[in-house]
Amino acid sequence: MNHFLSLADLTSKQLHDLLKLAVELKEEWKASVNRPLLKGKTLGMVFQKPSLRTRVSFEMGMIHLGGQALYLSPFEIQLGQRESTPDVARVLSRYVDGIMARVFDHADVLTLAEYSTVPVINGLSDYNHPCQGLADFLTIVENKGWDLQGRKLVFVGDGNNVATSLLFGAGLLGMNFTIAGPRGYEMSPGVWALGKRLATESGSQLLSTYDPHEAVAGADVIYTDVWASMGQEEEAAERARIFAPYQVNEALVAAAKPDVIVMHCLPAHRGQEITDGVCDGPHSVLWDQAENRMHAQKAILVKLMK
Secondary structure, rough: OOOEEEEHHHHHHHHHHHHHHHHHHHHHHOOOOOOOOOOOOEEOOOOOOOOOOHHHHHHHHHHHOEEEEEEEEEHHHHEEEOOOHHHHHHHHHHHHOOOEEEEHHHHHHHHHHHOOOOOEEEEEEOOHHHHHHHHHHHHHHHHOOOOOOOOEEEEEEEHHHHHHHHHHHHHHHHHHEEOOOOOOOOOOOHHHHHHHHHHHHHHHOEEEOOOHHHHHHOEEEEOOEEEEEEOOOOHHHHHHHHHHHHOHHHHHHEEEEEEEEEEEOOOEEEEOOOOOOHHOOOOEEEHHHHHHHHHHHHHHHHHHHH
């Protein structure tokens, strides 16, 4: 691992190793033991999109590991506008020991990695969200155990960047993956083809359907996300109308396994893609999932920067 750009770049063993390291670091943190594994190291954090979880989890993670993080706001960098992305990578590489970038265009992350001489971490792009995905599978392991072969993960909603990382991770770990969403909002053919290749290697099964109730039958995990992401604000009203039948509510959860867990990458638009009753109900693991962003990312940081 030179960079962390997509879960699809990993082998099954690499993903398992990251998850095991995340569990180890989380247990140490809960015992108030934070080894200074990155003492003297600095992470440069480039943000085109604001975020609560991404900024705080990376910043606190670096503090726990004995290092520090430098926040660079959307107005300070302006990738490709004020300065070319290759030049930003060249300059930051002279100052910091690692770069985390939360961007719109995935090409910007790829370009940073190409021209950087230090590790680059994809904090989110329009293509995928691997840091979120790693935290999600850490949460699933905590609730369903390490043997995920044949377990069923269902994503209800838009075939977006979060769904992409879940598809890739499920394929690497042997989980069956189903996505349910309206016509015209399916995952891209290229993403689905890559997911199928990973699934074939691990023996997991994939299904894409337009029927959310069919999708959640026998589900171990139900996952949803906002219907309109940052940059899609003009589509919000239309998406709300189209996605209304795909709300994760009490009736939909009841159609899954009795011990199903419900996940959301947050922020949640309560009353739209998910109800209050599900968010705060007995099946919700949303807050463990949010905390696990920090522990999963600490594992990434240690693997890349130690």
